[in-house]
Amino acid sequence: MVIKILLMILGLFALYQVIIRIFRKLFHFPAPAFMGQFLDSDFRRKLQPADKVIERSGIKRGMRVLEVGCGSGAFTTFAARVVGEEGKVYAVDIEPKMLKQLETKLNRPENQNIKNIKSIQSNAYKLPFENDFFDLAFMITVLQEIPDRHRALQEIKRVLRPSGVLAVTEFLPDPDYPLKSTTIEAVKRTGFALDEVIGNFWNYTVRFIKPSAIA
Ligand SMILES: C[S@@+](CC[C@H](N)C(=O)[O-])C[C@H]1O[C@@H](n2cnc3c(N)ncnc32)[C@H](O)[C@@H]1O
Known part of the structure; x- marks a missing residue:
C-alpha cells in the first residue's frame, strides 16, 4: 500500500x-509575483535550507554581493546576515511586485536590524553598476528563466571584479530546472572558469570564477 x-x-x-x-x-x-509566497515559504526552506545555499555559494562576511532575480527575498536576508555590517547585498529583480514582497519582508519586526540590503528593479541584461563592482554574484532558480542567458551572464561578468565568484543554484521542482551540465556549459561559454560543483541531482550549486585577465 x-x-x-x-x-x-x-x-x-x-x-x-x-x-x-x-x-x-x-x-x-518571469515567475509571476503570486509565486513569491511559495518561493519564500517554510516548506521550501525545509527542502532547500537557505543557510546551506548561502554557504555553498561562497558568501562571506564583508562581501559586496549581487543577487540577480531575488524574487520575494527567500535567500536575501540570509545573505545579508552573513555579509554583516561591513558588507552589502544588492537585490535585483525585473518584477516590481516581487521587490515589493521583499520590502514587506524587510519591514517585519525580525528583520528590522537588517540595514544592508538595497533592492533595485532592473533587467539582468543591463545592470546599473559600474565594472568590477561586486565580490560575488548569485542566482537561485533564475538563470533558465532569462531568455538570453549569454547576454545576462556577460553583464554579470562585467560587474564582477576579477577573481569574483558567480554562484548558480538550481532546484528540481522549479519548472525551468536544468541539469548541472547545462548550467556549466552555459556559464563557461561566457568565459567563467568552473570552481566547484556542490549538492545533489535535485538541489545543486555551481560556483564559477571570473578570470583575472578578461577573456
Ligand atoms: C523562480 S524566481 C526565483 C526567485 C528567488 N531567486 C528564489 O529562489 O526564491 C525567478 C526570479 O527571477 C526574476 N527574473 C526573471 N528574469 C529576470 C531578468 N531578466 N532580470 C532580472 N530578474 C529576472 C523573476 O522576476 C523572479 O523573481
Whole structure:
C-alpha cells in the first residue's frame, strides 16, 4: 500500500513536470509575483535550507554581493546576515511586485536590524553598476528563466571584479530546472572558469570564477 502511494506521488510529480515544462517552453515569462509566497515559504526552506545555499555559494562576511532575480527575498536576508555590517547585498529583480514582497519582508519586526540590503528593479541584461563592482554574484532558480542567458551572464561578468565568484543554484521542482551540465556549459561559454560543483541531482550549486585577465 505504502509503495503504491509513493509510486502515485512520484507519477503525479513526473506528470506535473512534463506538463509545466511544455507550458514553459511555449510561454516564456518571469515567475509571476503570486509565486513569491511559495518561493519564500517554510516548506521550501525545509527542502532547500537557505543557510546551506548561502554557504555553498561562497558568501562571506564583508562581501559586496549581487543577487540577480531575488524574487520575494527567500535567500536575501540570509545573505545579508552573513555579509554583516561591513558588507552589502544588492537585490535585483525585473518584477516590481516581487521587490515589493521583499520590502514587506524587510519591514517585519525580525528583520528590522537588517540595514544592508538595497533592492533595485532592473533587467539582468543591463545592470546599473559600474565594472568590477561586486565580490560575488548569485542566482537561485533564475538563470533558465532569462531568455538570453549569454547576454545576462556577460553583464554579470562585467560587474564582477576579477577573481569574483558567480554562484548558480538550481532546484528540481522549479519548472525551468536544468541539469548541472547545462548550467556549466552555459556559464563557461561566457568565459567563467568552473570552481566547484556542490549538492545533489535535485538541489545543486555551481560556483564559477571570473578570470583575472578578461577573456
Ligand atoms: C523562480 S524566481 C526565483 C526567485 C528567488 N531567486 C528564489 O529562489 O526564491 C525567478 C526570479 O527571477 C526574476 N527574473 C526573471 N528574469 C529576470 C531578468 N531578466 N532580470 C532580472 N530578474 C529576472 C523573476 O522576476 C523572479 O523573481
